[in-house]
Amino acid sequence: MSCALQLKDLRKSFGKTQIIRGVNLAVQPGERVAVIGPNGAGKSTLFNLISGRFPPSSGEVLLHGARIDGKKPYEINRLGLSRSFQITNIFPKLSVFENLRCGVLWSLGYRYTFLKFLAKLDDANARAEELMRQIHLERKRDVLAMNLTYAEQRALEIGVTIAGGANVVLLDEPTAGMSRSETEHFIDLIREVTVGKTLLTVEHDMGVVFGLADKIAVVVYGEVLAFDTPEAVRANTRVQEAYLGSSVAESQAQGH
Numbered sequence: 001m002s003c004a005l006q007l008k009d010l011r012k013s014f015g016k017t018q019i020i021r022g023v024n025l026a027v028q029p030g031e032r033v034a035v036i037g038p039n040g041a042g043k044s045t046l047f048n049l050i051s052g053r054f055p056p057s058s059g060e061v062l063l064h065g066a067r068i069d070g071k072k073p074y075e076i077n078r079l080g081l082s083r084s085f086q087i088t089n090i091f092p093k094l095s096v097f098e099n100l101r102c103g104v105l106w107s108l109g110y111r112y113t114f115l116k117f118l119a120k121l122d123d124a125n126a127r128a129e130e131l132m133r134q135i136h137l138e139r140k141r142d143v144l145a146m147n148l149t150y151a152e153q154r155a156l157e158i159g160v161t162i163a164g165g166a167n168v169v170l171l172d173e174p175t176a177g178m179s180r181s182e183t184e185h186f187i188d189l190i191r192e193v194t195v196g197k198t199l200l201t202v203e204h205d206m207g208v209v210f211g212l213a214d215k216i217a218v219v220v221y222g223e224v225l226a227f228d229t230p231e232a233v234r235a236n237t238r239v240q241e242a243y244l245g246s247s248v249a250e251s252q253a254q255g256h
């Protein structure tokens, strides 16, 4: 069976600076992977390369064994890889239900004529209702997105991200800005809505990382320093040194 997602010697330079420096990663179907690393290590850039926002300078990205590097984000999305952003990507003046239905309809694509599109509306409505239950927002069905709490908005964003039925989902700091109790609740939600899917998440909160991930990829200076189970990563001395190094550097920069 092919990997859900595979990166082969992936590299990216901005100008003369190499930011991603030969990343290899093989993610199995159904695995939940947290990508961690110090600020500026290249985690978001890696997500941008996978989701097609930037083309790699060299190397390959394979989705279920087929090359996707060089494709446009919407093409990659239609092939089953969906990404949510740190920046909320929901429509503030549409209701919860309308946002979800937009996500579903958009994923149906432009290959349908208008009449076929209309015929699909019933399916889209049913799918939007189902998504709403999954993200536990049925009681907020007709509330405008802008009037939801922050945590509810992030739940809606995940609903929109998975609306098209993607089986590989990339979440960029899904719990950023949440309280501890909201975060715990949210980990359960992410777990529920990604059952059977492959998940990659960039995360700074170690509680989330260890609560959610089957495997952790540690990215330092554009390279994968370790890719292993949470227990093995926690015990890895190279990882401990890299983090210790960066925290010492940070405290020196702050003059401590």
Ligand SMILES: Nc1ncnc2c1ncn2[C@@H]1O[C@H](COP(=O)(O)OP(=O)(O)OP(=O)(O)O)[C@@H](O)[C@H]1O
Pocket (backbone or CB within 6 Å): 014, 019, 037, 038, 039, 040, 041, 042, 043, 044, 045, 046
């Ligand atoms: N479009 C770009 N042009 C030039 N440099 C960029 C670009 N995008 C990112 N970089 C640089 O690449 C490096 C890695 O950035 P990236 O955002 O991928 O790191 P990160 O690990 O996600 O950091 P953080 O945890 O702070 O979000 C940084 O030095 C950043 O300034």
